[in-house]
Structures are given as C-alpha cells and as structure tokens.
Amino acid sequence: MSKLMIIGCGGVARVAIAKCCQNSEVFTEIMIASRTVSKCEALAEELRPITKTVITTAQVNADNVEELTALIKGYAPDAVLNVALPYQDLTIMEACLAAGVHYIDTANYEPENTDDPQWRAVYEKRCEELGFSAYFDYSWQWAYREKFEKAGLTALCGTGFDPGVTSVFTAYALKHYFDEIHTIDILDCNGGDHGYPFATNFNPEINLREVSAPGSYWENGKWIEVPAMSIKREYDFAGVGMKDMYLLHHEEIESLAKNIPGVKRIRFFMTFGQSYLTHMKCLENIGMLSTTPIMYEGREIVPIQFLKALLPDPASLGPRTKGKTNIGCIFTGIKDGKEKTLYIYNICDHEECYKEVGSQAISYTTGVPAMIGAMMVTEGIWQKPGVFTVEEFDPDPYMEALNKWGLPWVVDENPKVVE
Numbered sequence: 001m002s003k004l005m006i007i008g009c010g011g012v013a014r015v016a017i018a019k020c021c022q023n024s025e026v027f028t029e030i031m032i033a034s035r036t037v038s039k040c041e042a043l044a045e046e047l048r049p050i051t052k053t054v055i056t057t058a059q060v061n062a063d064n065v066e067e068l069t070a071l072i073k074g075y076a077p078d079a080v081l082n083v084a085l086p087y088q089d090l091t092i093m094e095a096c097l098a099a100g101v102h103y104i105d106t107a108n109y110e111p112e113n114t115d116d117p118q119w120r121a122v123y124e125k126r127c128e129e130l131g132f133s134a135y136f137d138y139s140w141q142w143a144y145r146e147k148f149e150k151a152g153l154t155a156l157c158g159t160g161f162d163p164g165v166t167s168v169f170t171a172y173a174l175k176h177y178f179d180e181i182h183t184i185d186i187l188d189c190n191g192g193d194h195g196y197p198f199a200t201n202f203n204p205e206i207n208l209r210e211v212s213a214p215g216s217y218w219e220n221g222k223w224i225e226v227p228a229m230s231i232k233r234e235y236d237f238a239g240v241g242m243k244d245m246y247l248l249h250h251e252e253i254e255s256l257a258k259n260i261p262g263v264k265r266i267r268f269f270m271t272f273g274q275s276y277l278t279h280m281k282c283l284e285n286i287g288m289l290s291t292t293p294i295m296y297e298g299r300e301i302v303p304i305q306f307l308k309a310l311l312p313d314p315a316s317l318g319p320r321t322k323g324k325t326n327i328g329c330i331f332t333g334i335k336d337g338k339e340k341t342l343y344i345y346n347i348c349d350h351e352e353c354y355k356e357v358g359s360q361a362i363s364y365t366t367g368v369p370a371m372i373g374a375m376m377v378t379e380g381i382w383q384k385p386g387v388f389t390v391e392e393f394d395p396d397p398y399m400e401a402l403n404k405w406g407l408p409w410v411v412d413e414n415p416k417v418v419e
Ligand code: NDP
Pocket: 007, 008, 009, 010, 011, 012, 013, 033, 034, 035, 036, 039, 060, 061, 062, 063, 083, 084, 085, 086, 088, 106, 107, 158, 159, 160, 161, 162, 163, 164, 201, 202, 203, 206, 314, 362, 365, 366
C-alpha cells in the first residue's frame, strides 16, 4: 500500500498515472501535481470511474523548492515521482530532502538556460575533463549522494525505457548470462508512422536538443565524441524490419560505464527516417533549434520554444500512430571462459498502447517503467539511502514487473551484432 505524488501531467505522466491506477493494490492513493492543474483534473476525472486508487490533484511550480516542499509535507506521500522535465530534477530532489520522502525520475538533470554563466563554467570544465559535450550528465544528481544517505532516503534516477529498462536489461544479463560483459549496444528503434512530415514523439525541446547534439560513445575507459549523425548503421529489427540507425550520446552510457565492471565499449543507436533528419537539419541551419533568446518585434522569444508551439503536441500523435517500437540491448562478453552474445528487447505496438491508455508507444514505454520504478521504491524492494541508477539494484523483480505490466521482453541468444 503506497501513497505517491506524481509531478507533471504530460505524455509520460499520463501513462505512469494510468498504470498506477491499474495497480491500485499497490498505489492506494496518488496526487497529480503539475503546472497546469486543469490537465491534472481532466485526467483524474477520466480515471476515477475505472480505478480504486484515490486521486487528488494540485497546482504546483516545481521550480520553486519552498512551494513544492509545502505541498509534499501537506500530502505526506511515501515518494515523489518526477515526470515533469529534466529542468526540475534538482529542485524536486531538494524538496524531497526537505520533506523527508524518496525521489524517482526518468531523465537526468539538464538546465533550462544553457547560457547561465554559473552553470556554463561547470559544464565547460566537465567537457574538457570527460570529453563529451551533452548538456545533461549525472554529476549534478550524484552530488546529492551524501545528503540522501544522511537523510536515509532513496533517489532512483532514470527509470524510463532508455535510460531505465535498458540498464535493467544490462544488470539482468550480467546476473544470469555473463561472467563479464565487454560490449553493450543499446538499440532504440521506432518503426511508428504518425503521418506528419515532421513531429517529435516526446517533448520537442528535450528531443531536438538531444538529437542535434554531437554523438559519443564509451571505449576503453574514455569518451569518444563524433559529429551529430555521423555514424550510421542498418539493422533488421524483429517486429519492425530493416531501419537506418545513428549513434547518439545517451545518459545511461555514463552510469553503465561506472557500474558494469570490465565493460570495454558502450554505444547507443536510434533509428530516424530521412524526412525527420532533413527537417531537423534545415531547422538547425536556420537557427530554429537555438536555446538563446532573440528579440522579435520588441519581445524576447526562444527559437526552440517557438518551434515547439508550432509542432504537433506529442500527446496528439497517439490516435494517428501505427507500427511498433523495438528497444533493447545487444551484449557480448564471456561466460564460463567462452565468448557469448545476447540480445534482450521489447516490442511495443503504438495502436495497442493507444487502445489501452490513450497514448502512443514512446510515452507508454517510458510511463510503465516509471510506475514500476516507483513501486520498487515505495514497496521497499529497491530501497537504500543514496542516489542510484536502476542497474545498481537486483533486476529480477523489475524484469518480472515488466512482463506483468505491459512490456514483455525477449531473450535472443544468437543475435546479429552491430559492426
Ligand atoms: P511533456 O512536456 O509532455 O510533460 C511535461 C509536464 O511537466 C507537463 O505537464 C508540464 O506542465 C509539467 N511541467 C513543466 N514544468 C513544470 C514546472 N516548473 N512545475 C510543474 N510542472 C511542470 O513531457 P514528456 O511527458 O514527454 O516527458 C516527461 C519526462 O520524461 C521528461 O523528463 C523526459 O525527458 C522524460 N523522458 C524519458 C524517457 C526515457 O526513456 N527515460 C523517454 C521520454 C521522455 P504543463 O502541462 O503546464 O506544460
């Protein structure tokens, strides 16, 4: 029996909340708290007739630690699930510490204003020392380790699909199939078609920042950075077919490199269609992906935020998207002195997801693991004081929950590897 506060009421939150409501034996009470309370109320109205979970709603600005702390103290949940934006990670962690509750999220910290000189100084030092230039990294959240340890609280970072399930797949492969994992290729394939020439499957600002940044991978103890979209491979995905995929920087590479002993190389690939890439390149070339404010007719606007207002709302893609996703990891390594290869993946159908919870598969594959991560923490299955990523816990109960709650996985012991 758990009481959970969920912050944010966008695409991912909708699925996480619907799944908590299906799992009402565990989540007896939830509060949906977000910036726009009317969205929380509308979702609560939709779910109340079909769940035993008691749902309340609240308006909150999660950038404001005091306001959020007061709300958490008033509701007194067992944990807070952050499915707002990565911009709010640190303020929500602060509020959880002040209120004495556990913290869970799906994406690591990224600043909203990348021109902030204080942040920029730390960022530039990190780029030089570590060798990757993504705006997001774990250092900001790992800096809270001691505070969470002292408070006896758990912070579980990155329980979406990638990061999240992909790291649990890694822990599971290491526990049951390998003595040593040497390479990990994380493959994220979206074979869905929404019929628009250009749209993003989750928050456009976060998505476009990620995809237009240089790619990087981990090899022999260091980061190797390459220009955006410069490493391309083809792969024949089960349930989807042949797709082009491109190497991207991704946050779980950073934690897996620390937590998987002996790993020599970790790469992340995502599939993109030609139309998406051409549109993105054009938008980038004309400055529409910039996060730096400009003056337009006497008013300050941020180009990427203006673009977000023009693009289809990711939530509106649900009823239009057909096809499947296939996300998973290919491992190579050693078992009993012999070389071994293994692929663990999940296939998810956009239309089935829409039928079940009114969202497409990208939100579904993130929202289900967000609920499972929250359950692991609130039920005491994954609790230890400090700040952790998901591969640092026993993967078995989480893997079981994936099968039960809509993301069944497949183990292929003879996969084709990526060159
Ligand atoms: P959306 O933009 O759809 O939703 C974000 C929600 O957060 C909105 O309801 C928004 O409110 C709310 N919000 C934003 N700022 C604040 C604030 N200051 N205070 C309170 N609420 C706020 O995003 P998504 O659902 O697509 O993504 C949610 C999270 O999931 C992101 O962190 C994203 O990076 C992560 N993600 C993780 C993935 C993974 O596999 N690990 C994959 C996909 C996403 P409003 O309604 O007013 O705009």
